[in-house]
Amino acid sequence: MEQAFKLMYERLADFMMKNRDFDKASVILEAGCGMGQLTIPLVNRLRNIKESFKIIAFDISAVPYEGDLEILRKRIMKEKLKEFITPMKGNVRNMKAIDDANVDLIVSNELFCELNRNGxxxxxxxxxxxxxxxxxxAHGELSPIPENEAQKLVVQANAHSLETMEPKxxxxxPYSDEIAVLMHKIGFKNLVVKYFETNLKMDFDTAIRKLGEWKTDPVxxxxxxNDLQRYGLEYPIEHxxxxEK
Ligand SMILES: C[S@@+](CC[C@H](N)C(=O)[O-])C[C@H]1O[C@@H](n2cnc3c(N)ncnc32)[C@H](O)[C@@H]1O
Structure with missing residues (x-):
């Protein structure tokens, strides 16, 4: 992972930990963990404050993210993190492998953008x-509202991805308000929205490489x-x- 992205995940882990009682949580679930971009910084920080905890790293690991959970599994072996992270393949729409009232804390980052309203x-x-x-x-999402041209390009490029997602x-x-209303309807309480500065800017060369990785339509x-040369790309702020339940 590129250094700028790595740093952003490190700061995001700090942000999440500052705002939730990770010290009191023994079973944590990260939904849509991908290849552990946030999982690993969280584990490294948690190991500094407690001896025993488990993070269930839950991900569907299907197209276009097929194989990501395997990458995380290899990393867990390499970095000897088996006692702290349990990878689990599954769909957040139906987490049948996990019993009722089993988890202390749930986190996610850039998962909700992958779901439709119903999901x-x-x-x-x-x-x-x-x-x-x-x-x-604690659930983080990049804001859908761009504040400048470089962020607008990120939002627009996303709409021109050739990745085959089902459902579309x-x-x-989603807007934070839309998520908050759903949470409230379901029964969650003490809702708070905070903003995390992603501070992630990409120059032209990095932008072109990233757009390739994101399978953005070459057209x-x-x-x-011209716009990419002029503005580059920039991640929006994250809500x-x-x-709490
Ligand atoms: C944009 S990536 C984010 C990965 C990582 N959390 C991060 O912050 O970089 C979205 C992740 O959500 C996962 N995902 C998408 N839909 C899912 C679902 N229905 N159930 C579980 N995971 C899902 C994808 O497989 C992918 O790993």
Missing amino acids: LEQALKEFYRILKPNGQM LEWFS FIEEHL VIFC
Whole structure:
């Protein structure tokens, strides 16, 4: 992972830990963990404050992210983290492998953008089911509202991805208000939205490489070469929603 991205995940782990009681949580679930971009910084920090805890690294690991959980598994072996991280393949819409009231804390980053409205509601209901009473949550998403041209290009490029997602994505990411209302309807309490500065800017060369990784339509790239040269790309600010069961 590129250094700028690595640093952002390190700071995001600090942000999540500052705002949730990780020290009191023994079973943590990270939904949509991918290849552990946030999982590993979280584990490294948790090991400094407690001896025993478990993070269930839960991910569907399907197209276009097929194989990501395998990458995490290899990293767990290499970095000897087996006693702290349990990778689990599954769909957040139906987390049947996890019993009711089993988890102290649920976190996610850039998961909700991958779900449609219906899927988001199903996932939040599952989170409610598996959380212990008073269990906590923290969910981060890049804001769908760009504040400058470089961020606008990120949002637009996302809409021109050739990745084959089923069901089709409805949004770059859901508005924090939309998520908060669903959470409230399901029964979550003490909802708070905070903003995390991603501070992730990409110059032209990095932008072109990233757009390739994101499988952005080459026609879009060709048509926006001048803007990419002028502005580069920039991640929007991230909204992180905290709540409790
Ligand atoms: C944009 S990536 C984010 C990965 C990582 N959390 C991060 O912050 O970089 C979205 C992740 O959500 C996972 N995902 C998407 N839909 C899912 C679902 N229905 N159930 C579980 N995981 C899902 C994908 O496989 C992918 O790893």
